[in-house]
Amino acid sequence: MTVSNTSSSTGTGSATNVSGGGSAIANNFDQFLTLLTTQLKNQSPLDPLDTNQFTAQLVQFAGVEQQLKTNETLGSLLGLSAASTATNAVGFIGATITAEGTTARLKDGAASWKINAPRGGSATITIKNSTGSVVQTLTRNLDAGDQTYKWDGKTSTGVNAPEGDYTISIDAKDTTGQAMTAKTQISGVVDGVDFTSSIPMLKIGTISVPIDKVKTVVRGQ
Structure with a gap:
């Protein structure tokens, strides 16, 4: 035992x-x-x-x-x-990038987004400021493929919006009236990098772009 x-x-x-x-x-x-x-x-x-x-x-x-x-x-x-x-x-600092995104910088009375539509049709475009307030709503025709939408900074009341970051949303329909998804891209010069998140964020002014959303990179000659 x-x-x-x-x-x-x-x-x-x-x-x-x-x-x-x-x-x-x-x-x-x-x-x-x-x-x-x-x-x-x-x-x-x-x-x-x-x-x-x-x-x-x-x-x-x-x-x-x-x-x-x-x-x-x-x-x-x-x-x-x-x-x-x-x-x-x-290495992206100083380069001009194009990336998936909806927020662009209004500067010197101009802001632009690249839009890709799967088919031709029309869209209701809504632009909001950094606080989420709608500053402009308009309609325009869309072509199939890539195109650029340039905003002159005018609000719905006809006044000039202050410089800052503005977000675009697109409610698109094709020629038959069927809803479709129009993708948006932004572009700008990278002037910094933020490493506080798990994915490095490229900085275009105050706009943050995840590095995995970058589509093209161009450096000045």
Whole structure:
């Protein structure tokens, strides 16, 4: 009975170490081999440790160690990838980019958006200021494909809107009256990069553009 109790206590200790010592597997795998050896030495002669059970434990320890090492490697690769992305983002400074977006800067009485319509038709265009208030609503014809909409900064009352950021929304229909989605793009010169979010944000004045939304990049000659 004494041997049996010793074996039970040893088994409990091994389970505790395995469940709570995950980091130790990667740092000192020999420690777990020692635990297995101790378990063998203290096993009951009347009820020896099953060979298959011993092999399964050994394989399990090896598998956990390999997984932890893999996680460490993946962490290192992600760190290198993030550093590379940051370096690439800084390279955009000074370049003129075109990117998916709806917010453009009104400056010197002009703001523009690139519009892509899948089919010809018409659209109701709504322009809002940075507080979300509607400053202009108008209708215009759309051609199939790419085109540019230029806003002269005039509000619905005919006054000049102050310089700032304005957002466009398009309610488009084709020639048969069916609704369709018109995509918008913005363009401008990148003058900074914001790294506070998970994806670097290219700055065009006060406008933030996720780096993965960039479509074209042009540098001045």
